[in-house]
Amino acid sequence: MIAAPPFLIFLVGAPVVLLARGRARRVGLVVLAGLALALTLLLPEGVGWTVRFMEYDLVLLRADRLSLFTGYVFALITFLGVLYAAAFARPWLHLYALLYAGTSLGAVFAGDVVTLLIFWEGMAITSTLLVFEHGGAAVGAGYRYLLFHVLGGALLAGGLALQVVESGSLLLGPVSGSWPSFLTALGAGVNVGFIPLHTWLPDTYPRPHIAASVFLSVYTTKAGVYLLARTSPAVEAIALMGGAMAVYGVVFALAQNDMRKLLSYHIVSQVGYMVAGVGLGTVEGINGGMAHVFNHILYKALLFMAVGAVIHATGQHVMDRLGGLGRRMPVTAVTFWIAALSISGVPGFNGYVSKGMVIAASEDLLPLRVLLEIASFGTFLSFLKLGYFVFLREGDTPGRDPPWPMQSAQVGTAALCVAIGAYPALLFRILPAASAYDPWTPTHLLEAGLVLAGAAATFVTVGRVVLAPHEPRVRDADVAYEAAGRALVRFTQGLARGFAVVYDGFVAAVSQAGRSARRLQTGDLNWNVAGVALGILLVLLWLLWEGAA
Secondary structure (H helix, E strand, O other): OOOOOOHHHHHHHHHHHHHOOHHHHHHHHHHHHHHHHHHHHOOOOOOEEEEEEOOEEEEEEEOOHHHHHHHHHHHHHHHHHHHHHOOOOOHHHHHHHHHHHHHHHHHHHOOEHHHHHHHHHHHHHHHHHHHHOOOOHHHHHHHHHHHHHHHHHHHHHHHHHHHHHHHOOOEOOOOOOHHHHHHHHHHHHHHHOOOOOOOHHHHHOOOOOHHHHHHHOOHHHHHHHHHHHHHOOOOHHHHHHHHHHHHHHHHHHHOOOEHHHHHHHHHHHHHHHHHHHHHHOOHHHHHHHHHHHHHHHHHHHHHHHHHHHHHHHHOOOEHHHOOOHHHHOHHHHHHHHHHHHHHOOOOOOHHHHHHHHHHHHOOOOHHHHHHHHHHHHHHHHHHHHHHHHHHHOOOOOOOOOOOHHHHHHHHHHHHHHHHHHHOOHHHHOOOOOOOOOOOOOHHHHHHHHHHHHHHHHHHHHHHHHHOOOOOOOOOOOHHHHHHHHHHHHHHHHHHHHHHHHHHHHHHHHHHHHHHHHHHHHOOOHHHHHHHHHHHHHHHHHHHHHHHHO
16 A cells, blocks of 8 residues: 655645646646545554654654544645636646645654754745745735745744753654743744734735735644644643634624635634634543544635635625625525535534533533634634625625536535534544534434524624625734834834934044144143153153152
8 A cells, every 4th residue: 555645745746737828727726635645544553754864763654533633634625625616717726736735644644853843844835835836915915924824933942942851853743842842832823823913814815916815814723723733732822812713803804895805704703613622632522622633624715715706707806795695606605605604613514513512522621612612603704704705795796607617616615614514523533633523413303503692693683784895994903013023124224323423423533632742742742742742741750749748
């Protein structure tokens, strides 16, 4: 049986696909992603791939239940995302997307610190190139995106380096010690969007090409959750941060008019559930957090696909300029509602299963449970808003369903959301640990039903008016970053002026000394000689006085 690292297929095959043209490239894209998916699904548990480098063993492939679980969904959504992107003749987008997927899989299957950091930085570079590919406003957002991820990579490298020094081993595993744990969690936290380190995400993801947004919604944040599960389980502060992310993201999502920005804030919120589960550190919590990784990747990619189809058909990014598309784009509308019901945790759809697992695991930490329930309420409210104003309300926005590759990707992803929601055993059998969670108990159904009913009632009674789309007036934590940036600029300008004053004074003093030296050699010589003579005379008079006394 073949047991090679799946990233090899992407890193070797992507440049080859770039050289192809037209339909050959599109077919090559899908074939390449299909091969990587097959290789990942066929990896046997426990297999490894180690290479010797400078007297160290680098583990390029470690296939345990945690890495396999994450790798399965990464490879699966890469295949569906490539199918969606094949509708567009953008060879550089295809190249960067494949390399991004390959480096992400490399990070997930990395068994040692060095390999992880190489692929971690590779993820940052390839995803930045994917953002840059669209040009325009995406370039500025891409630079900021890169700055954040360079910072996160440096923090992560520092934490893991300290861990290697303390443990004497390069193998990747649970991190111990205050500083190694703090720096590693903070480095991963940049990727997952810890508050207030999250602002790069809603600023970046709405700006690149619609196909690029599908890929961006998948790998970076979920690789961060995977790394937290691998290195930092059972940290209550991380669990509570997850709860804060869940509510914070929902609040800002509700205020958005731009469709992709609303979805981006919901990445912050939904990743909060994953972080909460992993932070709890229990078997149920880690299972729930990682199950939500799997389900979220499916329904969030589908949401970006559906919204991307709307943007592709209408040229509009904002809700207040849309309406009535449910009749004109039926396939897109149906797949959108499947994804919306999934992310909202409606029974029968995949999000209900994993969201319920995380909430159930938080029973012993009441503040966290309350935060997660509030976020569930706001999530359904957000997607009722998005679905109503784009697809259901009266309007005459022209549009039609996208080309068949895009439709195929949407329908395939939607089918997986429904299949896992209706038959959760498909997910449970590949979880990192065995799970006894039963999503169909009356208690779980009642809890979910009450939250969903409350959100629906709120939207029907007041939400359509209060949440009517308009340009938001609220500002995110960017306000603090901008204020700090202005203060830093003023400080450095003042410091530069201070240095200039000191430098100018020094130059003036040296110049004055030079002029004095020249005067000493010319016309002012007599005055200086007279002064010296007077000084000598005074000294002699003092000596005579002392001698007479």
